Amino acid sequence: MFERLQERDQRLRVVQRPSWWARLWHGWGGLSWPFVVLTVRDDQTIIRHELRHQFQWMLLGPLFPVVYLLCGLWARLRGKSFYRDNLLEVDARKHQDDV
Numbered sequence: 001m002f003e004r005l006q007e008r009d010q011r012l013r014v015v016q017r018p019s020w021w022a023r024l025w026h027g028w029g030g031l032s033w034p035f036v037v038l039t040v041r042d043d044q045t046i047i048r049h050e051l052r053h054q055f056q057w058m059l060l061g062p063l064f065p066v067v068y069l070l071c072g073l074w075a076r077l078r079g080k081s082f083y084r085d086n087l088l089e090v091d092a093r094k095h096q097d098d099v
């Protein structure tokens with residue numbers, strides 16, 4: 001998957017790190033920062049999820065972390081999970097299965 005993504009988009013650069021790096025990420029599928037996606041597995045679902053977060057970053061710009069935090073707090077105020085019920089996570093999960 002990584003290689004196919006890189007072939008499709010020459011702006012994409014795949015960097016592999018040793019397994020100690022993956023162990024630091026135990027329990028997490030990935031993380032998105034502007035123009036950077038970190039993941040420990042070559043898993044299409046995780047990559048699509050993180051790419052949706054990239055889209056959210058592009059849409060919200062520097063407000064992304066603030067909106068993410070507010071959406072998580074809003075979920076907690078309703079007695080739900082900061083992560084699972086965060087509207088940005090719900091949106092990313094909706095798009096992770098798109099093929």
Ligand SMILES: [Zn+2]
Pocket residue numbers: 049053088089092
């Ligand atoms: Zn997510």
